[in-house]
Amino acid sequence: MDFEPRATRKDITGAVSNPEFFNYGVEAYEACKKGALTSDIIDEQKKVQEADLVIFQFPLYWFSMPAILKGWMDRVLCQGFAFDIPGFYDSGFLKNKLALLSLTTGGTAEMYMKTGVSGDYRYFLWPLQHGALHFCGFKVLAPQISFAPEIASEEERKAMVASWAQRLKTIWEEEPIDCTPPWYFGQ
Amino acid sequence: MDFEPRATRKDITGAVSNPEFFNYGVEAYEACKKGALTSDIIDEQKKVQEADLVIFQFPLYWFSMPAILKGWMDRVLCQGFAFDIPGFYDSGFLKNKLALLSLTTGGTAEMYMKTGVSGDYRYFLWPLQHGALHFCGFKVLAPQISFAPEIASEEERKAMVASWAQRLKTIWEEEPIDCTPPWYFGQ
Numbered sequence: 001m002d003f004e005p006r007a008t009r010k011d012i013t014g015a016v017s018n019p020e021f022f023n024y025g026v027e028a029y030e031a032c033k034k035g036a037l038t039s040d041i042i043d044e045q046k047k048v049q050e051a052d053l054v055i056f057q058f059p060l061y062w063f064s065m066p067a068i069l070k071g072w073m074d075r076v077l078c079q080g081f082a083f084d085i086p087g088f089y090d091s092g093f094l095k096n097k098l099a100l101l102s103l104t105t106g107g108t109a110e111m112y113m114k115t116g117v118s119g120d121y122r123y124f125l126w127p128l129q130h131g132a133l134h135f136c137g138f139k140v141l142a143p144q145i146s147f148a149p150e151i152a153s154e155e156e157r158k159a160m161v162a163s164w165a166q167r168l169k170t171i172w173e174e175e176p177i178d179c180t181p182p183w184y185f186g187q
Numbered sequence: 188m189d190f191e192p193r194a195t196r197k198d199i200t201g202a203v204s205n206p207e208f209f210n211y212g213v214e215a216y217e218a219c220k221k222g223a224l225t226s227d228i229i230d231e232q233k234k235v236q237e238a239d240l241v242i243f244q245f246p247l248y249w250f251s252m253p254a255i256l257k258g259w260m261d262r263v264l265c266q267g268f269a270f271d272i273p274g275f276y277d278s279g280f281l282k283n284k285l286a287l288l289s290l291t292t293g294g295t296a297e298m299y300m301k302t303g304v305s306g307d308y309r310y311f312l313w314p315l316q317h318g319a320l321h322f323c324g325f326k327v328l329a330p331q332i333s334f335a336p337e338i339a340s341e342e343e344r345k346a347m348v349a350s351w352a353q354r355l356k357t358i359w360e361e362e363p364i365d366c367t368p369p370w371y372f373g374q
Contacts, residue, residue, distance in 0.1 A: 002193070005192040005193060005254035005255065005257075005258060006189070006192060006253075006254060006255045007248070007253060007254070007255075023337075025293065061194070061257075061260075061261045062257070062260050062261065062264075062314065062315075062318055062319040062322075063313070063314030063315075063317075063318025063319065064251060064257065064314050064318075065257075066193075066194060066257075066261055067192035067193060067194070067254045067255070067257040067258030067260075067261050068192065068193045068194075068254070068258075070192075070248075070249070070251065070252075070253075070254040070257045070258075071192060071254030071255075071257075071258075073248075073249050073254075074248045074249065074253055074254050077249075089304060106212065114368075117276060118318070119313070119317065119368055123310075123313050123314075123368070123371070123372070124313065124314045124318055126250070126306070126310050126311065126313070127249065127250030127251050127310075127311045127314060128249075128250075130250075130306065131249055131250025131251070131305065131311055132249040132250065135249075150210075181301075181306055181310070184310070185310070185372045
């Protein structure tokens, strides 16, 4: 899938509400309300609507998602679909859904400890889990992090996949994390 | 500028080193060393190389950069150009340069206080400033944040621009922030 990550004028089909001054957020919101978003966005929104749990699987690029997935967030989770003002965080439109970040890192687990050079891994989860997912109302399950598979042995890699498979068997029984600053920055 | 944000096989000109199993990071690193990256990446790398200060100006999308700019980070700041292993954080290849994030938000300053619904604005700066810029060696100047220009009055907007213009006059005299966890999460 070669998803378009750029949020542009092309995302709105037909006329925009203010052609003199293009404001992406405003125009996407208006287009969402009248069903005038471009089809690749609508297709993705339908998938989200049907899902009980959305799993984001990605390699960590610069402490975040690769741009193609960031663009999915930017374009698909627009105002009117995923949230409104008011209508965010616990009142976000996706509040009856679960979300989970499953990611692989380049750095080792030791680098992502509070005392490691890259700081606690929870620090970089804040914008993604709280700022984006929780903002849309998602209840966030604990992240699945596979540290440094590139430098792991074949056996270690198999163990990572096996533990993820094992977890998925009982994923519906899990309680979401408490998506507040203490989870990310507390002791 | 319609920059391509997706990190793909197309970024490597000519043969890849492992055609059986495409690993973007590995291939981009190899291509960087032998000058085989695609031209839009090389053009941007030249601009970075010539700059003493790189200012990233963007609207905050999901507590981060819009995907088009995230893709610039993903593709331009590759291993071999911006860092190596070892050769990151204080030893990153861009260590004699300054970087600054200048951003506009949708939410108000009150929302981005430690006690606000979106948490302290410094929280979301961690992945960008520490995880990306500092990793490449950049010394990071304090961010320039223009909160909620959309809902500000014309007068307030002019004041935001004026204070930014004023700051730029003496930007070369500024000391970088101490890009460590206490700056982001401390009291």
